[in-house]
Amino acid sequence: MPDAVQRSILMLVAGAKGAIGSTLSVAAALLARRPELVRPYLTTSGRFGDLGEGVTVAGWDVSPHCLTSSLRVHGVVPETLWGDLAHDLEGVDLRPAPGPGVTLGRQVEHIAADIRALREDHPEAAPVLVDLLPSAPGHRLDPGATLDEILAAPAASAPPDLAYALAALRCGVPVVNFTPNAIALPAVVAAAEAAGIPLAGRDGKTGQTYFKVVLASALKARQLYVDGWYSLNILGNADGANLMDPACAAGKLANKTQLLDEVLGYRVGERYGQGSHKVHIDYYPPRGDAKEAWDVIDFQGLFGLPMSMRVNLQGRDSILAAPMAMDLARWVAAARRAGLGGLRPELAFFFKKPEGPQAPVSFQAQLARLEAFGAHIDEALAVCG
Numbered sequence: 001m002p003d004a005v006q007r008s009i010l011m012l013v014a015g016a017k018g019a020i021g022s023t024l025s026v027a028a029a030l031l032a033r034r035p036e037l038v039r040p041y042l043t044t045s046g047r048f049g050d051l052g053e054g055v056t057v058a059g060w061d062v063s064p065h066c067l068t069s070s071l072r073v074h075g076v077v078p079e080t081l082w083g084d085l086a087h088d089l090e091g092v093d094l095r096p097a098p099g100p101g102v103t104l105g106r107q108v109e110h111i112a113a114d115i116r117a118l119r120e121d122h123p124e125a126a127p128v129l130v131d132l133l134p135s136a137p138g139h140r141l142d143p144g145a146t147l148d149e150i151l152a153a154p155a156a157s158a159p160p161d162l163a164y165a166l167a168a169l170r171c172g173v174p175v176v177n178f179t180p181n182a183i184a185l186p187a188v189v190a191a192a193e194a195a196g197i198p199l200a201g202r203d204g205k206t207g208q209t210y211f212k213v214v215l216a217s218a219l220k221a222r223q224l225y226v227d228g229w230y231s232l233n234i235l236g237n238a239d240g241a242n243l244m245d246p247a248c249a250a251g252k253l254a255n256k257t258q259l260l261d262e263v264l265g266y267r268v269g270e271r272y273g274q275g276s277h278k279v280h281i282d283y284y285p286p287r288g289d290a291k292e293a294w295d296v297i298d299f300q301g302l303f304g305l306p307m308s309m310r311v312n313l314q315g316r317d318s319i320l321a322a323p324m325a326m327d328l329a330r331w332v333a334a335a336r337r338a339g340l341g342g343l344r345p346e347l348a349f350f351f352k353k354p355e356g357p358q359a360p361v362s363f364q365a366q367l368a369r370l371e372a373f374g375a376h377i378d379e380a381l382a383v384c385g
Contacts, residue, residue: 008054009329010125012115012173014164015132016059016094017070019237019289020178023318024130024325025067025092026077028055029085037081044327047374048334050381055326056125058093058118060111060164067092074237076289076318093118097160104163105151111167119171126333129168130176130325131161131183131201134239137247138182147187159183169197174332177201177355178325180251184355189343196341198332203255203352206320208233208293208313212256215311216263217363219299227306228269228276228298229260235291235317240283253279255352262361289317324350331373338380346373 011028013021031038032054039045039053063070067089071077082089098110119127136159141150147166155163159181168175169191177183180203192199205213208231219226234240243249256279261267269276295311328350335344345356349366360366 006124006126007050007052008056008125009051009326009333010118010122010127011055011057011059011326011329012118012127012129012168013057013059013132014097014129014161015061015134016057016092017061017063017065017067018132018134019074019076019239019318020321020325021057021059021061021132022067022070022074023076023322024132025057025089026071026082026085027322027326028057029088030081031055033085038323041323042327043323044330048330048377051126051330051333051337054125055329056122058095058122059130060095060097060114062097066090067094074289074318076316093121098155098163100155100160102155103151104153104155104158104166107155107160107163108151108167108170111164112170115167115171115173126337127171127173128176128329128333129164129173130329131164131179131181132325133159133161133164133179133181134242135180135248135252136160138251141185143185145185145187147191150185150187162188165199169195172197174198174336175200176325176328176332178204178321178328180255180353182251184343193342196336196339198335198341198344199355200328200332200344200347201351201353201355203252204321204324205350205352206317206324207291207315208295209256209259209352211311211313212295213259213263213361213366214363215295215297215309216260219297220264220362221364224299224301224307226260226264226268226297226299227271228296229278230294230296231256231279232294233279233281233291234284234287234293235281235289236283236285236287237289237291237317239317240281240287240291243281244283249281252352253281259352259361263363289319291315291317334377334381335373338377338384340377340380344373346370
């Protein structure tokens with residue numbers, strides 16, 4: 001079990017110079033300097049007091065830009081908020097990602113060495129790996145492969161996230177998979193369970209999909225039958241550009257589509273057939289990180305009479321995602337301390353495609369399961385002293 005004197009969180013971020021990752025660094029710095037700008041937006045404020053409230057960010061990225069240049073490129077956080085913190089931000093320990101032309105095992109060795117060095121630099125902090133890498137095509141690994149077979153495979157046969165997750169497990173560090181990429185292979189899950197290391201994921205539920213689950217749960221609770229649901233996302237950041245590759249978008253679109261049937265308990269559009277539930281993502285550069293989401297919902301009530309609803313969300317993608325990543329880091333750090341390893345379906349509230357046995361699907365069930373998990377962690381920590 002981790003050292004009980006750890007009184008802050010060390011977020012080891014894969015993709016640390018991306019829009020969400022750079023926003024995280026600003027949030028961590030402001031949490032120390034101006035906590036009133038960050039703390040009210042964290043759902044874990046007041047929870048897990050033995051972890052403290054400090055957050056340190058470190059990690060990896062392929063970008064050659066410094067962190068402040070990345071912040072300017074992404075344009076998510078106004079420079080008026082972080083300009084005075086430029087010196088602190090340039091001091092964030094961000095390391096080059098491992099090269100792609102090697103085996104997964106070699107990548108794992110590279111990342112694990114970095115993790116060990118970062119932990120030595122921050123012995124007072126509970127480490128958590130947070131995966132913020134872009135959506136990637138599906139892996140070409142045998143789902144039944146052993147851990148040794150996975151490590152011997154070419155790096156190109158799997159999304160880069162897998163190497164980070166394996167390195168974290170090797171170093172006893174919990175993993176938050178905020179991406180749509182599937183890394184919870186049976187051998188990986190078994191290793192996490194054996195070592196008592198929490199795995200949480202996948203695909204952070206930040207904006208449109210969060211409200212989609214809320215609305216679908218509300219319609220289901222009122223027995224209002226959904227005939228059709230059309231969802232459109234427009235965004236102009238690097239994530240939007242990446243998702244124009246159909247191979248990269250496939251996982252995210254599947255996650256955004258499947259959850260609706262899971263929440264409602266039936267296939268949308270049974271009356272009208274295929275095409276009654278559509279999800280589209282379009283890259284629209286003028287939007288930048290300020291994405292817009294449209295939902296058209298057709299449903300019926302008493303006597304089968306039709307009604308409809310229109311929802312327009314104008315959100316800031318990274319501003320919604322960064323506090324969720326911070327919250328998740330605290331949840332898995334607390335679970336690690338309580339000895340609760342393996343997949344954590346109790347954290348389904350935060351994800352489009354939660355992994356783990358009997359993960360709750362409705363908003364009400366997810367929230368109730370999360371609260372129960374918090375109580376379970378508190379009880380376990382109390383017993384541990």
